[in-house]
Amino acid sequence: MLRLENLSLAFGHRQLLQNLSLRLSEGELCWLKGANGSGKTTLLNLISGVIPEYVTAEFEAEIWFGELSLKDLPIREKFRYLWFAQNDPETQFLMPSCEAEIAFALENRGMPAEQIKRQVDSSLNLFGLQNCRWQAPQTLSRGQQKLLLCAIGNALDPPCYLLDEPLSGLSDSSVALVLTWIRLQKAKRKIFLVAEHNDALRHLADKELQLSDATAFVQSGSIHQSAEPDSVLLPLKARGQQHNLDKKPNLLVSTQDLGFAFPGSTQLFSNLSFTVSRHQNILLQGENGSGKSTLLKLMLGLLKPQCGRTAFAGNSQSGFDAGYFRHAYYQPQNTSASLLGLTASQNWLLWKLSLVELPDYPSCADHLLSELSAGEQRLVSQGILPYIIDKFWMLDEPFASLDLQASENLKELLAWKARQRPGMIIVAHASDNLEGIFDEIWTINPTGIEINRVSTEAEQS
Amino acid sequence: MRGTNSFWHPLLHVFICLVLSCLAFMGSEPAKLSILWFTSFIYAAFRVKGGAIGLVKTHWRSLPLLLSLAFVQLLFRRQGDLLWQFGIISLSREGANYLAVLSLRLLIVILSAKALAVLDFKEFSTAFHSLRLPEEFSFMLSYAVHLVPSLLSSWKGYFQSLKLRGIAINKLSIPNRLKIYKVLALSSLAALIKNSEGQAIALELRGFRSSGERSSMHERRFRFFDWVAIFMIFLAAALYLWL
Structure with missing residues (x-):
């Protein structure tokens, strides 16, 4: 049994958790819910020992696993009792291959080589990663990285799992895979504490712990709401800053016989030819690792194709150019890659260098980006979107880590743009419920891209 | 192997x-x-x-x-x-x-x-x-050897992020360039510390430096x-x- 008793935690003057108690018996799953910044990750950090060994905070807590006090156990010994899959997979991989990454924890346990091999094989197969065995984890897609974290946990086979947003950024079939694995582990009487926004976890949850939203650092969607699209566009129009879309070439991206493969991996695309017009609203879907992010990068010239040609805004491409921002804005999947500076206001200040008409930083309080949760960081990075509504948006997994309110706000913004200032390609999964926004749904599958046109209400009538 | x-x-x-x-x-x-x-x-x-x-x-x-x-x-x-x-x-x-x-x-x-x-x-x-040297030694040396390449790659990432915002640094005025370099220098230092901490956490969560004898999958x-x-x-x- 996992017992948390009288748990209180504060970062300076900011009280995040107060008098929290929780008991989880064998085979139970507790679903941690709450808005971005409500303290879900902090709670998992505290149980795993990241707080206070690596992060300083004032706290009082009794954390018991059976008769063992986890509070007194150093992190390096806790792996015998629990596995903590952190939210950001980026910094968690250090080994040259997925095989080595899974084997590392088992080697530290002193497991015999033959048994390690069996565990690694079964974990890779379970999560459909058998073809990535020798691939460097850093080169996997974000969804595959999330699956790899689950595979490590499966191989380690501890009695308790702490999972921070394990379903975020996963395709529907991968979500089903992870849920099936959790169900199997629960049947083996494993304890789960899962922080997650995805509603799919509901059926597996034995307990729900709703963390207070009142303490959220960046209130959900405040940046979006503070800048209603019309109120943003009006001052831009008055200053003559708004771009006249009609004067720009209609064709934004065209590719011809595009072929691409990562070094040492199987061919991702071959003979791919398509065009994207400036006013199209496209939803890009596909399995984890199918190449959605890669495709966006190829369109922009951030990756070089092995064969074929790409043209952006009518110009043949030889790499990414800062001038492309006049036409399109690309936001990568990794939030930290779209944030610059130490604080949210520094990030905004650097935006003002390219968008001089931007108002001052819209939030009254400034925050260190490193202190924000994953969802809050995404909110900060998306705060610029209403101010560049005329550009063609290329957003990679914009809903990942967002709470329900922030997701709804973003959907509203996308719907508004699709009607009033069309032009976007969004990488998202079907589970994000984005009906009625897009003109076309592009699905990447092993044979290429399948394009389905979505008929509008007018066309249907 | x-x-x-x-x-x-x-x-x-x-x-x-x-x-x-x-x-x-x-x-x-x-x-x-x-x-x-x-x-x-x-x-x-x-x-x-x-x-x-x-x-x-x-x-x-x-x-x-x-x-x-x-x-x-x-x-x-x-x-x-x-x-x-x-x-x-x-x-x-x-x-x-x-x-x-x-x-x-x-x-x-x-x-x-x-x-x-x-x-x-x-x-x-x-x-x-x-050589029977402790694992901490391997981690420290590996980290030190990869420090410069990872710093260079983080700078490359910053310049790409600037380009994504339409900022071509060589077309900026000197004061604006200095402003950017100052922000990025501090950010890269902070990111370096955060990454090393993140890696240490990731290793320890998997039992790095734990007590007991280690084994090896491929000896x-x-x-x-x-x-x-x-x-x-x-x-x-x-x-x-x-x-």
């Missing part, structure tokens, strides 16, 4: 890099150093991604540093025969000699470091495990060929010093 990309034991590669960089500072004759540089180049070309072409590019990028060294020699070193003079600028034999020695030493160290950086944490761990022992190679390297190093 797949996963590690070399036939030889990782410790042998660490040893080769160590010997090459030590010899670079033990010799002071340009001819001998040229031989050592050539050896380092061939060795590194087999090890690094991009091979010889990649190394030529590295040399090209090092050119400004070498030229600034040459300039200092031109201005300040006056001993030995005068080879060339123009006004106050002169080039002496000793100056030229010293320039060649310094440049070759620098290039050998760069080549050795590049070859060493090919090794990942797992290989460092295997290498030092065979790599020092084989006969590795011992022969070590012996040959010792022999070559002795010959180099003796000549």
